[in-house]
Amino acid sequence: MTSSPATRLDPESCYRAVKSRDRRFDGVFYTAVRTTGIYCRPSCPARTPAFPHVTFHPSAASAQAAGFRACKRCLPDATPGSPDWDVAATAAGRAMRLIADGVVDREGVEGLARRVGYTPRHLSRLLTAELGAGPLALARARRAQTARVLVETTDLGFADVAFAAGFASVRQFNDTVREVYAATPTDLRGRRRTTSSPGTVTMRLAVRTPFAGSRLLDFLAYHVVPGVEAVGPGWYARTLDLPHGPGTVLLRLVDARSSGETAFVSAEFTLHDLRDTTAAVERARRLVDADCDPVAVDDQFLGDPVIGPLVRVCPGLRVPGQVDGDETAVRTVIGQQVSVTGARTVTGRIVAAYGTPVETTVPGLTHLFPSAAALAAADPETLPMPRARGRALVGLAAALASGDVALDRGADRDEVRTSMLALPGIGPWTADYVAMRALGHPDVFLPTDIGVRNALAGLGHDPAGVIARADQWRPWRSYALMHLWNTLMPALPLEGD
The missing domain is CATH 3.30.310.20 (DNA-3-methyladenine glycosylase AlkA, N-terminal domain)
Incomplete structure (x- = not known):
């Protein structure tokens, strides 16, 4: 076995999961086969390789960084992510959530590190130690997976696929696809194709x-x-x-x-x-x-x-x-001490007054949820709720808009809870419910x-x-x-x- 983070995975346990083709471990670790140069998900239906010929990796990016290509039979990147990221909520797990959201593509490693609360150098060391690859390699693996799915399931031109997946150029997209999948984009598209509308x-x-x-x-x-x-x-x-x-x-x-x-x-x-x-x-x-x-x-x-x-x-x-942590927090405050039906009605009025109108193809979808900045500028006296709750809502929105409270899955859960409880009108029930829904906390109870x-x-x-x-x-x-x-x-x- 290598001396990489793969050694943190117990080889004997991993190999037993591979021999039994246990799908529960898909996305938890990846099996790389030295003799073929390919990495697979644990449940790959191919013949189980001999134990001396395999290594185990905590991420697809780790296997790719070690020089292995994705198996064309089991498509190891098309798996759910590891549930351990939500259970432990370590800095590595929080960073992975942000990488999956495209933060590295939009803000670079510096932006990712700033959100997690580390220097870029320390975060790179941490991710390499925990997941076998740094933030750039992890983001690259995510881009490759998104590109493959788009190539195989849409009629988008390859240039559109490249930029939709987050690549900086078509050349970078082509080179990455060839390296990760040992196939050209044209080869991938030949396997499966559907018809889709523009956008x-x-x-x-x-x-x-x-x-x-x-x-x-x-x-x-x-x-x-x-x-x-x-x-x-x-x-x-x-x-x-x-x-x-x-x-x-x-x-x-x-x-x-x-x-x-x-x-x-x-x-x-x-x-x-x-x-x-x-x-x-x-x-x-x-x-x-x-x-x-x-x-x-x-x-x-x-x-x-x-x-x-x-x-x-x-x-x-x-x-x-949730699709937006700020929205979840705002909706939670609106729903304090009222029925679900009442909360829906009040929230709908706030959406109509402060949300951004949009045109959609789905009947009933007419607005984006109001931004924290828009609600922070609202007069709490005019909101359709008791004045104390209106003030709490505007105060929360101001904290979200300023960044004093961050609900982007990159912040430490305990720090978020402390910051929320410091706001007027925010109690333990609200802070904990937001942790469960907005931060993906699997271990919240509301006594x-x-x-x-x-x-x-x-x-x-x-x-x-x-x-x-x-x-x-x-x-x-x-x-x-x-x-x-x-x-x-x-x-x-x-x-x-």
């Missing part, structure tokens, strides 16, 4: 199974904000405020009941600027909790007398994420939440006793919370049902 990109977002897509849709439909979001039978759509212009995404959410495999969520993006493809895809992945390992989460609860029965009824339940208490009482449990023992659900308390809320939320009748 429209249809992709498949990989998720681990089981995947309770219909219950995720129910949650999103229950909280839909007029103008920004729309729902229908089997689908959810919303506007996106992206770095280079507006866009929309339409997700088709269905259940995948198999276990330990990879399924796909269909996502149709309409973008004002194709350079926003990477950012749009990553934000949609956050929304559907694409990197979750549902088998590990569900296994944690199976023996639990409270959550275990709920898991057996609804395996693969996800924690809905004072009335919904939690009602759910436990409805299930025949003593709420106080169960809440006192909630620590036994670590590190997946956010999923326990979702299972409890799920018992209170019937499937909603959608237009067209």
Whole structure:
């Protein structure tokens, strides 16, 4: 074995996963075969190589940096990301989230380091130690994967693909594709091709199974904000405020009941600027909790007398994420101490008054959610809510607009919580809910939440006793919370049902 970060992966355990073709480890590590020069996902159907011929890598970029090419059979880059990034929330994991959003392409390594709170040199050392590659190599691997998907699934010209994927030139795009996939863009396009409209990109977002897509849709439909979001039978759509212009995404959410495999969520993006493809895809992945390992989460609860029965009824339940952290925080404050229906109505009025109108092809999508700067300039006395909450909302928006509170997945969770609690009108429930939804925290529990208490009482449990023992659900308390809320939320009748 090499002396790289790959040695942090236990070779014996990794090899057992490869021999059993265990799909749960797809995206967690990658197998590189010295004799072929190819790297694969653990579940690759090809003949298992001999143990002395393989090395294991914590990222696709690490395998590429070691000189290996992606397997054309198992497409190792088309996997969910590692769930460990959300559990540990290390600086490396936070940086990976920002790289996936395209921050390196837009702001360079300096911008990435500034968001994470390190010097560029220290961040490069940290990422190399943890993931086997520095930020430039990790960003390059992400660009290559986006380019491959666009080449294979759209009719975009190769120049458009290059810039949509974040490459600085067509030559750089061609060279990278050849090096990573041992194929030209023309070769890749020959495998699979679909017809798409100008500005429209249809992709498949990989998720681990089981995947309770219909219950995720129910949650999103229950909280839909007029103008920004729309729902229908089997689908959810919303506007996106992206770095280079507006866009929309339409997700088709269905259940995948198999276990330990990879399924796909269909996502149709309409973008004002194709350079926003990477950012749009990553934000949609956050929304559907694409990197979750549902088998590990569900296994944690199976023996639990409270959550275990709920898991057996609804395996693969996800924690809905977000496409914009600032929006999530604002919506959370609006929803304080009011019903979900009331919060939707008030938020819709604020969207109409302060959001940016946009033209879309999806009926009902008419506005971008108001920016933090726009809400920071609002008169709290005129907002359709109690004055104290209006002042809290404007104060939060000012902190978001100034950068005093950052919800871009790059900030330290504990620091964000401390900053939010320092703001007038922001309490622990709000700060923790924002951590769960906006920062992807998998281990949040809300002991004072009335919904939690009602759910436990409805299930025949003593709420106080169960809440006192909630620590036994670590590190997946956010999923326990979702299972409890799920018992209170019937499937909603959608237009067209």
